[in-house]
Amino acid sequence: MLLLAVDTATPAVTAALHDGSSVVAESSRVDARRHGELLLPAVDRVLAEAGVKLDAVTGLVVGVGPGPYTGLRVGLVTATTLGSALGVPVYGLCTLDGLAYASGLDEPFVVATDARRKEVYWARYDSSRKRVGEPAVDRPADIAEQVAGLPTVGAGALLYPDTFPDARAPEHVSAGALAALAAEKLAAGETEFFQNQGGLPPKPLYLRRPDAQVPKNYKVVTPK
Missing domain, CATH: 3.30.420.40 (ATPase, nucleotide binding domain)
Structure with a gap:
């Protein structure tokens, strides 16, 4: 087992690798405005620190929030894209x-x-x-x-x-903690956890509507 975990639901941009027994590499940086810029370099750092290639990953874990719209989507899109490219499962966990x-x-x-x-x-x-x-x-x-x-x-x-x-403590979420929680559940054979007992599909948990909305009653202008 080699789980790659990421979370961008809070100002902490965090990534970690877990080998089924312990966290083998982790990178975290707190910056509420640079999730998209910081996440992939963080993934690269943990892979390099662990001395493994991306194709060695057997599953991905992603924090699904709750969190603000923009930052949260960075982690989810990254995890689901990598999971699809690698052909491995993606497990969603509540960031809280x-x-x-x-x-x-x-x-x-x-x-x-x-x-x-x-x-x-x-x-x-x-x-x-x-x-x-x-x-x-x-x-x-x-x-x-x-x-x-x-x-x-x-x-x-x-x-x-x-x-x-x-x-x-802690003040901020750790991808290492998310990975450890997922590894614990998977090792215990609790795959149903990711179906209905706390694990979530890799979809964002917003809890409220995004700030950007389509204006109501706007006038549609079409060429004559």
Whole structure:
């Protein structure tokens, strides 16, 4: 098994290789404006560090969000394109689940990332491997009662300390954590995880409409 994982759902542009036992190479850079520019070089770096060619990869793992429209699509398009070219499966995982898994927490907690517009993408967890309910997008003040007293993982805790006073690491998602979570599930024979129990198809999890919209009632001008 050699999994190539990528995630661009947050400001972290991250790629990693996992050999089924451990992460063998990882590259991450935080830059909210350069996902498209940084991702493929990150993939090249982890392949070079591991000393393998791209055709050695047996599967791809991609964070499907939730995240902003533009950045999120970079990782998804890259993963699905590489998967198609290599003829290997592409596994989608919730980016928040990757953050939760990396936390290692064994108690109830929250994962919250920056959704912009003074909102957060968030979800509750019973442990680092068990999400409670579906991810959502809300203003922090509107969910204060639901998350009161719980530790919070992710950049959202640092942006809104009044709602999330107990901030825990990590701040940003790691492709290594996504790959490790996928490898753990696959090694246990839990392929159904990627069908209906937390794994997702490699399609974006937006939770809201993109900013760019087709204007309503616009006038169509045609030549006479």
